[in-house]
Amino acid sequence: MSPPLVVVLNGPNLNLLGMREPDKYGTATLDDVEALCAEIAEGLGLAIDFRQTNGEGELITWVQECRGRAAGIVINPAGYTTTSIGLMDALLAVDLPVIEVHITNIHRREEFRQHSFVSKAATGVIAGLGVQGYALALEAMAGLIGAEDPDDEA
Template identity: 70%
Template sequence: MTPPLIAVLNGPNLNMLGLREPAIYGRATLDDVEQICVQAAERLDVAIDFRQTNGEGELVSWVQECRGRARGILINPGAYTHTSIALLDALTAVALPVVEVHISNIHRREEFRRHSYVSQAAVGVICGLGVRGYALALTALADIIMDEDER
Protein backbone atom coordinates (compact mmCIF):
# COMPACT_ATOMS: atom_id res chain seq x y z
CA MET A 1 0.00 0.00 0.00
CA THR A 2 1.30 3.43 -0.94
CA PRO A 3 1.81 5.72 2.06
CA PRO A 4 -0.37 8.85 2.13
CA LEU A 5 1.24 12.00 0.73
CA ILE A 6 1.59 15.16 2.79
CA ALA A 7 2.68 18.32 1.01
CA VAL A 8 5.20 20.35 3.01
CA LEU A 9 5.03 23.83 1.53
CA ASN A 10 7.28 26.71 2.52
CA GLY A 11 6.83 30.34 1.58
CA PRO A 12 9.09 33.33 1.09
CA ASN A 13 12.48 33.73 2.71
CA LEU A 14 12.53 30.26 4.23
CA ASN A 15 15.34 29.49 1.80
CA MET A 16 17.34 31.94 3.96
CA LEU A 17 17.02 29.89 7.15
CA GLY A 18 20.30 29.67 9.00
CA LEU A 19 21.35 33.05 7.62
CA ARG A 20 18.35 35.29 8.24
CA GLU A 21 17.97 36.60 11.79
CA PRO A 22 19.32 33.53 13.60
CA ALA A 23 18.29 35.01 16.96
CA ILE A 24 14.67 34.64 15.81
CA TYR A 25 14.76 31.67 13.42
CA GLY A 26 17.76 29.70 14.68
CA ARG A 27 20.70 28.31 12.76
CA ALA A 28 18.98 25.36 11.07
CA THR A 29 18.85 25.59 7.29
CA LEU A 30 15.96 24.66 5.02
CA ASP A 31 17.93 21.50 4.14
CA ASP A 32 17.97 20.67 7.87
CA VAL A 33 14.20 21.20 8.02
CA GLU A 34 13.74 18.89 5.05
CA GLN A 35 15.80 16.19 6.79
CA ILE A 36 13.67 16.57 9.94
CA CYS A 37 10.59 16.08 7.78
CA VAL A 38 12.04 13.09 5.92
CA GLN A 39 12.92 11.38 9.22
CA ALA A 40 9.49 12.12 10.70
CA ALA A 41 7.75 10.89 7.55
CA GLU A 42 9.66 7.59 7.66
CA ARG A 43 8.71 7.12 11.31
CA LEU A 44 5.06 7.95 10.58
CA ASP A 45 4.84 5.90 7.36
CA VAL A 46 3.81 8.87 5.22
CA ALA A 47 5.36 10.33 2.08
CA ILE A 48 6.20 14.01 1.75
CA ASP A 49 6.60 16.46 -1.08
CA PHE A 50 8.85 19.20 0.34
CA ARG A 51 8.94 22.54 -1.52
CA GLN A 52 9.84 26.21 -1.03
CA THR A 53 9.04 29.27 -3.11
CA ASN A 54 9.29 33.01 -2.77
CA GLY A 55 6.36 33.50 -5.15
CA GLU A 56 2.79 33.82 -3.93
CA GLY A 57 1.28 32.58 -7.21
CA GLU A 58 3.51 29.52 -7.25
CA LEU A 59 2.56 28.70 -3.65
CA VAL A 60 -1.14 29.04 -4.53
CA SER A 61 -0.63 26.74 -7.56
CA TRP A 62 1.12 24.15 -5.41
CA VAL A 63 -1.77 24.19 -2.94
CA GLN A 64 -4.23 23.68 -5.80
CA GLU A 65 -2.16 20.73 -7.09
CA CYS A 66 -2.71 19.00 -3.75
CA ARG A 67 -6.39 18.39 -4.45
CA GLY A 68 -6.72 14.75 -5.43
CA ARG A 69 -2.98 14.17 -4.94
CA ALA A 70 -2.17 14.77 -1.26
CA ARG A 71 -3.98 13.83 1.93
CA GLY A 72 -2.86 16.88 3.90
CA ILE A 73 -0.85 20.08 3.78
CA LEU A 74 1.79 21.29 6.21
CA ILE A 75 2.42 24.93 5.37
CA ASN A 76 4.79 27.57 6.62
CA PRO A 77 3.54 30.46 4.50
CA GLY A 78 6.13 32.93 5.79
CA ALA A 79 5.01 36.53 5.29
CA TYR A 80 2.05 35.40 3.15
CA THR A 81 0.49 34.30 6.44
CA HIS A 82 -0.39 37.91 7.14
CA THR A 83 -1.23 39.12 3.64
CA SER A 84 -2.55 36.45 1.30
CA ILE A 85 -6.26 36.04 0.88
CA ALA A 86 -5.44 34.16 -2.34
CA LEU A 87 -3.57 31.54 -0.28
CA LEU A 88 -6.48 31.28 2.16
CA ASP A 89 -8.89 30.79 -0.74
CA ALA A 90 -6.71 28.05 -2.26
CA LEU A 91 -6.35 26.21 1.06
CA THR A 92 -10.09 26.36 1.59
CA ALA A 93 -10.83 25.19 -1.96
CA VAL A 94 -8.72 22.03 -1.76
CA ALA A 95 -10.70 20.77 1.26
CA LEU A 96 -7.72 19.02 2.89
CA PRO A 97 -6.50 19.10 6.48
CA VAL A 98 -3.96 21.90 6.85
CA VAL A 99 -1.52 22.49 9.68
CA GLU A 100 0.14 25.91 9.74
CA VAL A 101 3.69 26.08 11.11
CA HIS A 102 5.84 29.02 12.17
CA ILE A 103 9.35 28.68 13.54
CA SER A 104 8.99 31.77 15.73
CA ASN A 105 6.07 32.60 17.99
CA ILE A 106 4.20 35.06 15.79
CA HIS A 107 2.15 36.19 18.80
CA ARG A 108 5.27 37.52 20.54
CA ARG A 109 6.40 39.53 17.55
CA GLU A 110 5.30 42.69 15.76
CA GLU A 111 1.58 43.41 15.81
CA PHE A 112 1.16 42.87 12.07
CA ARG A 113 2.52 39.31 12.41
CA ARG A 114 -0.17 38.32 14.91
CA HIS A 115 -2.92 38.00 12.31
CA SER A 116 -3.00 34.94 10.08
CA TYR A 117 -5.32 34.52 7.12
CA VAL A 118 -4.05 30.95 6.75
CA SER A 119 -5.26 30.01 10.25
CA GLN A 120 -8.83 30.30 9.01
CA ALA A 121 -8.21 27.25 6.79
CA ALA A 122 -6.04 25.30 9.25
CA VAL A 123 -7.09 22.56 11.64
CA GLY A 124 -4.19 23.61 13.84
CA VAL A 125 -1.27 25.98 14.21
CA ILE A 126 2.16 25.26 15.66
CA CYS A 127 4.34 28.28 16.33
CA GLY A 128 7.32 29.18 18.44
CA LEU A 129 8.81 25.70 18.77
CA GLY A 130 11.54 26.21 16.19
CA VAL A 131 12.07 23.77 13.36
CA ARG A 132 10.85 20.88 15.54
CA GLY A 133 7.37 22.24 14.87
CA TYR A 134 7.54 20.61 11.44
CA ALA A 135 7.84 17.11 12.93
CA LEU A 136 4.98 17.87 15.32
CA ALA A 137 2.82 19.07 12.44
CA LEU A 138 3.58 15.94 10.41
CA THR A 139 2.63 13.81 13.41
CA ALA A 140 -0.67 15.67 13.75
CA LEU A 141 -1.45 15.30 10.05
CA ALA A 142 -0.59 11.58 10.07
CA ASP A 143 -2.98 11.14 13.02
CA ILE A 144 -5.72 13.07 11.21
CA ILE A 145 -5.27 10.94 8.08
CA MET A 146 -5.33 7.74 10.14
CA ASP A 147 -8.55 8.90 11.86
CA GLU A 148 -10.11 9.63 8.44
CA ASP A 149 -9.14 6.17 7.20
CA GLU A 150 -10.75 4.51 10.22
CA ARG A 151 -14.12 6.16 9.56
Template identity: 75%
Template sequence: MLPSLIAVLNGPNLNMLGLRQPEVYGRATLDDVEQLCAQAAERLDVAIDFRQTNSEGELVSWVQECRGRAKGIVINPAALTHTSVALMDALLSVDLPVIEVHLSNIHRREEFRHYSYVSLMATGVICGLGIRGYALALTAMADLILDEEN
Protein backbone atom coordinates (compact mmCIF):
# COMPACT_ATOMS: atom_id res chain seq x y z
CA MET A 1 0.00 0.00 0.00
CA LEU A 2 1.29 3.48 -0.89
CA PRO A 3 1.83 5.93 1.96
CA SER A 4 -0.77 8.63 2.44
CA LEU A 5 0.01 11.88 0.60
CA ILE A 6 0.05 15.17 2.48
CA ALA A 7 0.32 18.39 0.47
CA VAL A 8 2.63 20.94 2.09
CA LEU A 9 1.78 24.24 0.42
CA ASN A 10 3.54 27.56 0.92
CA GLY A 11 2.41 31.01 -0.14
CA PRO A 12 4.00 34.30 -1.16
CA ASN A 13 7.48 35.36 -0.09
CA LEU A 14 8.33 32.10 1.66
CA ASN A 15 10.94 31.57 -1.05
CA MET A 16 12.76 34.46 0.69
CA LEU A 17 13.10 32.66 4.04
CA GLY A 18 16.51 33.17 5.58
CA LEU A 19 16.86 36.51 3.80
CA ARG A 20 13.65 38.39 4.59
CA GLN A 21 13.33 39.67 8.17
CA PRO A 22 15.39 36.92 9.86
CA GLU A 23 14.60 38.51 13.22
CA VAL A 24 10.93 37.57 12.61
CA TYR A 25 11.11 34.45 10.43
CA GLY A 26 14.51 33.00 11.39
CA ARG A 27 17.54 32.13 9.31
CA ALA A 28 16.31 28.80 7.95
CA THR A 29 15.64 28.71 4.22
CA LEU A 30 12.71 27.16 2.40
CA ASP A 31 15.09 24.34 1.40
CA ASP A 32 15.69 23.75 5.14
CA VAL A 33 11.92 23.60 5.68
CA GLU A 34 11.53 21.11 2.83
CA GLN A 35 14.32 18.93 4.24
CA LEU A 36 12.72 19.02 7.71
CA CYS A 37 9.36 18.03 6.20
CA ALA A 38 10.95 15.19 4.20
CA GLN A 39 12.58 13.84 7.36
CA ALA A 40 9.32 14.08 9.31
CA ALA A 41 7.41 12.40 6.47
CA GLU A 42 9.87 9.51 6.39
CA ARG A 43 9.59 9.07 10.15
CA LEU A 44 5.77 9.17 9.91
CA ASP A 45 5.60 6.89 6.85
CA VAL A 46 3.70 9.44 4.76
CA ALA A 47 4.53 11.05 1.42
CA ILE A 48 4.62 14.80 0.91
CA ASP A 49 4.18 17.10 -2.06
CA PHE A 50 6.08 20.24 -1.04
CA ARG A 51 5.42 23.42 -3.08
CA GLN A 52 5.76 27.20 -2.88
CA THR A 53 4.26 29.94 -5.03
CA ASN A 54 4.00 33.70 -5.01
CA SER A 55 0.70 33.51 -6.93
CA GLU A 56 -2.69 33.35 -5.23
CA GLY A 57 -4.30 31.72 -8.27
CA GLU A 58 -1.66 29.02 -8.47
CA LEU A 59 -2.05 28.25 -4.75
CA VAL A 60 -5.83 27.98 -5.19
CA SER A 61 -5.31 25.58 -8.12
CA TRP A 62 -2.90 23.46 -6.11
CA VAL A 63 -5.43 23.22 -3.28
CA GLN A 64 -8.12 22.13 -5.73
CA GLU A 65 -5.78 19.45 -7.16
CA CYS A 66 -5.59 17.89 -3.69
CA ARG A 67 -9.20 16.67 -3.87
CA GLY A 68 -9.08 12.92 -4.48
CA ARG A 69 -5.26 12.97 -4.49
CA ALA A 70 -4.08 13.94 -0.99
CA LYS A 71 -5.29 12.91 2.44
CA GLY A 72 -4.64 16.31 3.99
CA ILE A 73 -3.12 19.75 3.53
CA VAL A 74 -0.51 21.53 5.63
CA ILE A 75 -0.46 25.14 4.48
CA ASN A 76 1.47 28.28 5.27
CA PRO A 77 -0.57 30.78 3.29
CA ALA A 78 1.74 33.66 4.32
CA ALA A 79 0.16 37.07 3.56
CA LEU A 80 -2.80 35.37 1.83
CA THR A 81 -3.86 34.25 5.32
CA HIS A 82 -5.27 37.69 5.97
CA THR A 83 -6.68 38.54 2.55
CA SER A 84 -7.78 35.55 0.50
CA VAL A 85 -11.40 34.49 0.57
CA ALA A 86 -10.60 32.56 -2.64
CA LEU A 87 -8.05 30.43 -0.80
CA MET A 88 -10.46 29.81 2.07
CA ASP A 89 -13.18 28.76 -0.40
CA ALA A 90 -10.77 26.42 -2.21
CA LEU A 91 -9.78 24.78 1.08
CA LEU A 92 -13.46 24.35 1.98
CA SER A 93 -14.17 22.76 -1.40
CA VAL A 94 -11.66 19.91 -1.13
CA ASP A 95 -13.20 18.35 1.99
CA LEU A 96 -9.82 17.50 3.57
CA PRO A 97 -8.28 18.17 6.97
CA VAL A 98 -6.18 21.34 6.88
CA ILE A 99 -3.50 22.49 9.29
CA GLU A 100 -2.45 26.12 9.01
CA VAL A 101 1.18 26.89 9.88
CA HIS A 102 2.93 30.20 10.55
CA LEU A 103 6.58 30.61 11.50
CA SER A 104 5.89 33.66 13.66
CA ASN A 105 3.16 34.11 16.23
CA ILE A 106 0.70 36.11 14.14
CA HIS A 107 -1.17 37.13 17.31
CA ARG A 108 1.87 38.99 18.66
CA ARG A 109 2.33 41.01 15.48
CA GLU A 110 0.53 43.84 13.71
CA GLU A 111 -3.22 43.84 14.26
CA PHE A 112 -4.05 43.08 10.61
CA ARG A 113 -2.17 39.78 10.98
CA HIS A 114 -4.44 38.61 13.81
CA TYR A 115 -7.25 37.69 11.43
CA SER A 116 -7.02 34.55 9.29
CA TYR A 117 -9.53 33.49 6.66
CA VAL A 118 -7.83 30.08 6.62
CA SER A 119 -8.33 29.60 10.36
CA LEU A 120 -12.08 29.87 9.85
CA MET A 121 -12.04 26.43 8.24
CA ALA A 122 -8.75 24.85 9.35
CA THR A 123 -8.74 21.75 11.50
CA GLY A 124 -5.87 23.24 13.49
CA VAL A 125 -3.37 26.09 13.59
CA ILE A 126 0.28 26.08 14.63
CA CYS A 127 2.07 29.42 14.90
CA GLY A 128 5.12 30.94 16.53
CA LEU A 129 7.33 27.85 16.64
CA GLY A 130 9.49 28.59 13.61
CA ILE A 131 10.13 25.79 11.14
CA ARG A 132 9.43 23.19 13.86
CA GLY A 133 5.77 24.04 13.33
CA TYR A 134 5.87 22.20 9.99
CA ALA A 135 7.07 18.96 11.62
CA LEU A 136 4.41 19.30 14.31
CA ALA A 137 1.76 19.90 11.65
CA LEU A 138 2.83 16.81 9.71
CA THR A 139 2.73 14.72 12.89
CA ALA A 140 -0.76 15.99 13.70
CA MET A 141 -1.92 15.41 10.12
CA ALA A 142 -0.57 11.85 10.10
CA ASP A 143 -2.53 11.23 13.33
CA LEU A 144 -5.72 12.70 11.80
CA ILE A 145 -5.34 10.52 8.71
CA LEU A 146 -4.77 7.43 10.84
CA ASP A 147 -7.84 8.24 12.95
CA GLU A 148 -9.94 8.64 9.79
CA GLU A 149 -8.72 5.33 8.36
CA ASN A 150 -9.54 3.40 11.56
Protein backbone atom coordinates (compact mmCIF):
# COMPACT_ATOMS: atom_id res chain seq x y z
CA MET A 1 0.00 0.00 0.00
CA SER A 2 1.42 3.39 -0.94
CA PRO A 3 1.75 6.08 1.71
CA PRO A 4 -0.88 8.84 1.87
CA LEU A 5 0.02 11.86 -0.24
CA VAL A 6 0.19 15.31 1.31
CA VAL A 7 0.64 18.17 -1.12
CA VAL A 8 2.73 21.05 0.26
CA LEU A 9 2.01 24.24 -1.67
CA ASN A 10 3.86 27.54 -1.46
CA GLY A 11 2.72 30.86 -2.84
CA PRO A 12 4.41 33.94 -4.25
CA ASN A 13 7.91 35.06 -3.33
CA LEU A 14 8.66 31.98 -1.24
CA ASN A 15 11.20 31.08 -3.94
CA LEU A 16 13.19 33.99 -2.43
CA LEU A 17 13.20 32.47 1.05
CA GLY A 18 16.59 32.86 2.69
CA MET A 19 17.36 35.98 0.63
CA ARG A 20 14.23 38.09 1.15
CA GLU A 21 14.02 39.88 4.49
CA PRO A 22 15.98 37.28 6.48
CA ASP A 23 15.28 39.27 9.65
CA LYS A 24 11.60 38.28 9.25
CA TYR A 25 11.74 34.99 7.37
CA GLY A 26 15.08 33.54 8.46
CA THR A 27 17.95 32.21 6.36
CA ALA A 28 16.53 28.81 5.42
CA THR A 29 15.88 28.50 1.69
CA LEU A 30 12.86 26.89 0.07
CA ASP A 31 15.12 23.94 -0.80
CA ASP A 32 15.88 23.63 2.93
CA VAL A 33 12.16 23.64 3.68
CA GLU A 34 11.56 20.97 1.06
CA ALA A 35 14.32 18.80 2.56
CA LEU A 36 12.83 19.27 6.04
CA CYS A 37 9.39 18.30 4.78
CA ALA A 38 10.74 15.23 2.96
CA GLU A 39 12.52 14.06 6.11
CA ILE A 40 9.50 14.62 8.37
CA ALA A 41 7.11 13.03 5.86
CA GLU A 42 9.25 9.93 5.55
CA GLY A 43 9.31 9.53 9.32
CA LEU A 44 5.53 9.87 9.43
CA GLY A 45 4.88 7.43 6.59
CA LEU A 46 3.67 10.14 4.23
CA ALA A 47 4.49 10.90 0.62
CA ILE A 48 4.76 14.58 -0.28
CA ASP A 49 4.48 16.64 -3.43
CA PHE A 50 6.24 19.96 -2.68
CA ARG A 51 5.61 22.91 -5.03
CA GLN A 52 5.98 26.70 -5.25
CA THR A 53 4.49 29.18 -7.68
CA ASN A 54 4.19 32.93 -8.05
CA GLY A 55 0.98 32.52 -10.04
CA GLU A 56 -2.43 32.58 -8.38
CA GLY A 57 -4.11 30.62 -11.17
CA GLU A 58 -1.45 27.93 -11.09
CA LEU A 59 -1.81 27.61 -7.31
CA ILE A 60 -5.59 27.23 -7.65
CA THR A 61 -5.13 24.58 -10.37
CA TRP A 62 -2.76 22.64 -8.12
CA VAL A 63 -5.30 22.76 -5.29
CA GLN A 64 -8.03 21.48 -7.61
CA GLU A 65 -5.76 18.63 -8.77
CA CYS A 66 -5.59 17.41 -5.16
CA ARG A 67 -9.18 16.21 -5.28
CA GLY A 68 -9.11 12.44 -5.53
CA ARG A 69 -5.29 12.45 -5.52
CA ALA A 70 -4.14 13.69 -2.13
CA ALA A 71 -5.10 12.95 1.46
CA GLY A 72 -4.45 16.52 2.60
CA ILE A 73 -2.92 19.91 1.79
CA VAL A 74 -0.36 21.97 3.67
CA ILE A 75 -0.26 25.47 2.22
CA ASN A 76 1.70 28.64 2.77
CA PRO A 77 -0.36 30.96 0.59
CA ALA A 78 2.03 33.88 1.22
CA GLY A 79 0.69 37.06 -0.42
CA TYR A 80 -2.50 35.28 -1.56
CA THR A 81 -3.50 34.80 2.08
CA THR A 82 -5.14 38.20 2.23
CA THR A 83 -6.31 38.58 -1.35
CA SER A 84 -7.46 35.34 -2.94
CA ILE A 85 -11.08 34.40 -2.62
CA GLY A 86 -10.47 32.07 -5.58
CA LEU A 87 -7.87 30.16 -3.58
CA MET A 88 -10.22 29.93 -0.61
CA ASP A 89 -13.00 28.62 -2.86
CA ALA A 90 -10.69 26.00 -4.40
CA LEU A 91 -9.59 24.79 -0.95
CA LEU A 92 -13.22 24.51 0.14
CA ALA A 93 -14.13 22.65 -3.06
CA VAL A 94 -11.54 19.87 -2.70
CA ASP A 95 -13.03 18.76 0.63
CA LEU A 96 -9.69 17.77 2.16
CA PRO A 97 -7.99 18.64 5.44
CA VAL A 98 -5.97 21.84 4.96
CA ILE A 99 -3.30 23.24 7.24
CA GLU A 100 -2.30 26.84 6.59
CA VAL A 101 1.30 27.71 7.45
CA HIS A 102 2.95 31.10 7.86
CA ILE A 103 6.61 31.53 8.74
CA THR A 104 5.89 34.77 10.58
CA ASN A 105 3.06 35.50 12.97
CA ILE A 106 0.72 37.34 10.64
CA HIS A 107 -1.27 38.62 13.64
CA ARG A 108 1.72 40.63 14.86
CA ARG A 109 2.36 42.21 11.48
CA GLU A 110 0.73 45.02 9.53
CA GLU A 111 -3.04 45.13 9.81
CA PHE A 112 -3.60 44.24 6.14
CA ARG A 113 -1.70 40.94 6.69
CA GLN A 114 -3.85 39.88 9.63
CA HIS A 115 -6.92 38.74 7.69
CA SER A 116 -6.73 35.38 5.93
CA PHE A 117 -9.27 34.20 3.39
CA VAL A 118 -7.45 30.85 3.39
CA SER A 119 -8.18 30.36 7.11
CA LYS A 120 -11.87 30.04 6.24
CA ALA A 121 -10.99 26.78 4.46
CA ALA A 122 -8.26 25.60 6.83
CA THR A 123 -8.64 22.82 9.37
CA GLY A 124 -5.80 24.46 11.32
CA VAL A 125 -3.35 27.34 11.13
CA ILE A 126 0.30 27.46 12.22
CA ALA A 127 1.92 30.89 12.28
CA GLY A 128 5.04 32.46 13.71
CA LEU A 129 7.19 29.39 14.29
CA GLY A 130 9.49 29.85 11.33
CA VAL A 131 10.05 27.04 8.86
CA GLN A 132 9.51 24.56 11.72
CA GLY A 133 5.81 25.31 11.16
CA TYR A 134 5.94 23.08 8.09
CA ALA A 135 7.18 20.13 10.18
CA LEU A 136 4.44 20.74 12.73
CA ALA A 137 1.86 20.95 9.95
CA LEU A 138 2.94 17.58 8.55
CA GLU A 139 2.78 16.02 12.02
CA ALA A 140 -0.72 17.41 12.51
CA MET A 141 -1.78 16.27 9.04
CA ALA A 142 -0.56 12.73 9.75
CA GLY A 143 -2.87 12.69 12.75
CA LEU A 144 -5.79 14.12 10.80
CA ILE A 145 -5.56 11.57 7.98
CA GLY A 146 -4.67 8.63 10.20
CA ALA A 147 -1.27 7.95 8.68
CA GLU A 148 0.58 5.04 10.19
CA ASP A 149 4.10 5.56 11.48
CA PRO A 150 6.32 3.11 9.56
CA ASP A 151 8.41 2.59 12.72
CA ASP A 152 5.32 1.15 14.45
CA GLU A 153 5.03 -1.72 11.95
CA ALA A 154 6.58 -5.02 12.93
